[in-house]
């Protein structure tokens with residue numbers, strides 16, 4: 001997610017703008033820039049890379065301007081580059097703005113502006129906005145506020161905008177829809193930023209803008225309106241915590257914050273992909289693959305992303321006769337897999353930089369296989385090697401333990417399986433699945449309400465060094481991922497087994513008070529899993545059962561029931577409970593949640 005800061009006051013703006021961007025670095029970014037404005041004009045400085053690069057650019061510049069805006073970019077449209085970085089200005093260089101979000105209808109708006117004679121320097125959706133503003137101001141309203149209101153009415157998607165101009169050099173305009181924006185005020189200045197941490201060194205009293213609101217910031221005043229220009233109520237709040245806590249959005253850790261971000265992350269991932277009950281992947285259409293000639297599909301990744309591959313290979317195989325397999329990248333790269341130009345390899349990675357997955361992708365390319373990447377970090381290395389990349393839109397994931405990246409991978413892979421089933425096998429998408437996909441953010445939000453229950457259940461693991469996760473079919477990758485989460489942050493040894501495999505050996509491990517977490521969400525086998533689990537209860541196990549509404553589970557003390565939905569989506573919802581279980585177990589044990597021992601966020605070495 002991008003970072004935005006803005007200042008209008010009695011002092012030079014640059015110092016607030018830059019310190020604010022530093023406080024927002026945790027949001028992740030690949031380029032940065034500022035625009036400073038006074039009666040003389042607009043001065044924009046921007047660069048690819050870290051804030052330190054921007055500081056170098058500004059080193060020998062004299063910047064007394066008392067009005068300015070800044071931006072750190074997490075690329076969504078257009079790879080990281082100087083040209084694509086914000087702020088973006090109109091050709092006259094009289095208006096400059098920064099943006100956080102995605103303008104969904106930017107293509108049609110761009111076309112209309114080009115017809116009017118506008119040209120574009122960047123590949124971004126943001127540049128459309130500043131040119132729209134230019135068009136409305138100079139060719140219609142000759143009033144910036146009126147021009148802004150007209151501009152906003154034409155935008156679809158999400159945006160937090162911060163605008164400065166030589167037209168009104170003492171004013172910053174701010175507008176918000178779905179992307180965050182907070183305001184602050186002291187007696188000599190007004191501020192805006194994407195998030196509270198940027199303001200806390202100046203004020204702890206902030207005004208979070210609401211969707212559909214415009215704010216006009218001047219040195220001595222802030223006024224808030226709705227998009228129609230009607231005065232809006234201002235709900236100021238006092239931030240009770242310090243900067244570090246603010247970066248975590250008030251949560252105790254980035255992991256807990258990211259667990260709670262999942263409904264939004266899934267919604268953003270579906271945006272532009274699930275449109276009016278259709279799955280759209282323009283990036284894949286443009287490949288013009290001969291889809292029906294594909295003779296095998298491999299899904300390849302590491303760690304959590306590999307568990308997503310196991311999930312995806314199962315749902316793909318249900319609709320496609322072609323042989324489909326999944327493999328850890330570290331095995332794939334040395335396993336000499338059979339590949340030819342009709343093989344399709346799908347690589348999944350949050351960072352897009354994992355060494356084993358990169359090497360596996362290069363092997364696939366050498367063997368002339370088709371390669372699709374499923375990645376979170378736009379512009380990362382894998383996206384520059386794959387034939388095409390489709391993006392999860394989880395935003396930066398700071399915690400080493402992957403949570404929102406996983407659920408957005410499962411979401412996007414579900415969409416990809418619908419797309420491939422139709423392309424390869426003419427399978428018509430299941431209407432019920434599409435309807436439930438649309439509601440998925442709400443289903444995950446509902447699951448988060450079980451947090452208190454999970455926190456209580458986590459004490460079953462207080463004095464335990466082992467835990468067993470079991471599941472069948474699509475519940476098996478969930479069991480694997482739940483075990484991995486528990487291992488990597490609480491250091492409790494955890495294993496995952498196919499439920500039907502228990503009696504072939506692992507049940508020897510079960511004794512009195514052994515903790516077993518069972519996931520039984522798949523209709524055709526849920527009751528079978530439950531009877532497997534009853535065998536462990538007979539041996540004294542403490543069982544936490546996660547199952548659907550209609551299963552018989554009267555022998556169980558700890559049951560969490562999942563609302564009715566298409567079976568394919570249960571893994572995306574049930575894993576939230578296991579993320580929380582790992583989180584609270586690790587918290588109870590006093591472990592470092594965001595930086596667990598021995599682990600790195602992106603394993604860029606073999």
Ligand code: AGP
Nearest residue numbers: 303304305349350351354401402
């Ligand atoms: C999972 O919580 C870990 N962070 C780790 O297994 C991770 O999923 C794996 O290293 C793959 O990383 P990637 O998705 O960035 O390729």
